[in-house]
Amino acid sequence: MKQEDFWYIVAEGHELKKNQVISRSILGEWLAVFRDDAGKVSVLQDKCLHRTAQISRGKVTNGQLQCPYHGWTYNQTGEVTAIPSMGESFKPGSKCAKTYEVIEQEDYIYVRLASGSHETRPFSMPCYKAPGYTTIRLQNVFKNNVTNCAENFVDIPHTTFVHPKIFRDAKHEKFGAHILREEGRVKVTYKNEKKNFGWFSWFLNPTGEEIGHTDEFFVPNITSVHYRFSGQNHFIITSQSIPINDEETLVYTDLTYNYGIWTRFSRPLVRWQAQTIIDQDVEILNNQMKTIKKYGAHFQNSPADIIHTWIESIQSEVAQGRDPKLLPRKETEIEFWV
Ligand code: FES
Ligand SMILES: [Fe+2]
Incomplete structure (x- = not known):
């Protein structure tokens, strides 16, 4: 087991609105955390595949994250869906950014840096939303x-x-x-x-x-x-x-x-x-x-x-x-x- 195998809070759920992106760092790894227009959260390595700009400085439009430098666009699974300079000739699906597993639980957004590890669920916060609390x-x-x-x-x-x-x-x-x-x-x-x-x-x-x-x-x-x-x-x-x-x-x-x-x-x-x-x-x-x-x-x-x-x-x-x-x-x- 290593530190990357565990779930870490990357933000409070309400901190990340629909079509919004934030940057975070966990264990020295830079993360771009964004929420699409349907409410689903994705976490990508905060580094554009093209010329290594920080994609979290870009914006989310129609649920996709666009790099602020030349506009390469990423969907929730990290796939590049558009390269503006290539126009219609670009075929989506050929390039993919590094992504991380995400779980939203008890109004926290959790991320795990390692894939396929043993800790299956994040920690459950005691008595959260319990009656009387x-x-x-x-x-x-x-x-x-x-x-x-x-x-x-x-x-x-x-x-x-x-x-x-x-x-x-x-x-x-x-x-x-x-x-x-x-x-x-x-x-x-x-x-x-x-x-x-x-x-x-x-x-x-x-x-x-x-x-x-x-x-x-x-x-x-x-x-x-x-x-x-x-x-x-x-x-x-x-x-x-x-x-x-x-x-x-x-x-x-x-x-x-x-x-x-x-x-x-x-x-x-x-x-x-x-x-x-x-x-x-x-x-x-x-x-x-x-x-x-x-x-x-x-x-x-x-x-x-x-x-x-x-x-x-x-x-x-x-x-x-x-x-x-x-x-x-x-x-x-x-x-x-x-
Ligand atoms: S560095 Fe991201 S589009 Fe060029
Ligand atoms: Fe203390």
């Missing part, structure tokens, strides 16, 4: 790689340093966690987490009961954090980290939650709080990558970092072309202070 979508660019981003999204010890007040204040409380690595996934189940969500606690968890908190990582780029508070309150943060290249990651974040009668009403506040927290993470992750570029990544670990080393063990299998689902199942318990 709402979803807020955010996009943020991190100047760091996918693994460091994903590790940050399931890292508790940084929260009191990077997000005091707005997320979690240091209380020197002992946390316990059970960690499981299985099937290309790391699942962390926390214990003893109670009322420590800054000024939000009174609303989210008024009775102060233990919070059901799990963090999961799914190979190669997805994290999903679940908080189950007292009552029906349930908050899920699912992030798909898309590698633009080795140093830049576009993160799509779904904040999906059910706060009963407060669900709709709280949207602006939830959006603002999450974006503020993400801005703080962007800053620290940009800092980390800048330093890695100067000194290299020589990481040392505390017990709470076992989560990260297990994520790295999965990522390393993919980097070496192996199937991480074949790694042996492992589980352990850790303790740390927050």
